[in-house]
Amino acid sequence: MSMNRESAETLALRALGWLAAQEDLIGVFMGASGASAEDLRVQARDPEFLGAVLDFITMDDNWVVAFCEAEGLDYTAPMAARQMLPGGAQVHWT
Template sequence: MHDESELLALRALAWLVGNDELLPVFLGATGAGEADLRARAAEPEFLASVLDFLLMDDAWVIAFCTAEGLPGEALLRARAALPGGADPHWT
């Protein structure tokens, strides 16, 4: 499941990079630069941050899942399998 989750997160990163409106929001929110996207794409923690970002807005989840032909809960399941995904969120 872990490998599948990383692959889905890579798909999410690719989708995010192709989204001209959302990519600058991600970069601004995370402090990452475009070079970080390439350099850190293999790091499970960075991929988890991509999913955390997308999961902040239902519209982003729906847009990604629709574009990728995935069920709406796919991002949440993938996030749970990546580092920090089992941690409770009290917000």
């Protein structure tokens, strides 16, 4: 999958939809991010918020696997998408 900004945002929207359907995870995400249900709807168009969704999902390999298997994606897709969104550039300290 070739990743550009538009495809990264689309993947992140899919991730948000998947996350919203996970009753055990959506509350954790909302608690960690401080987002309300209304924020999920309103900020779904914000690339920085979508980056936060991908940041959350990529915190746990099991979440990545579950999302990618549900969406038919390669396991590297969420991180590739994250790198295309604001704040997602890899930091090299050396």
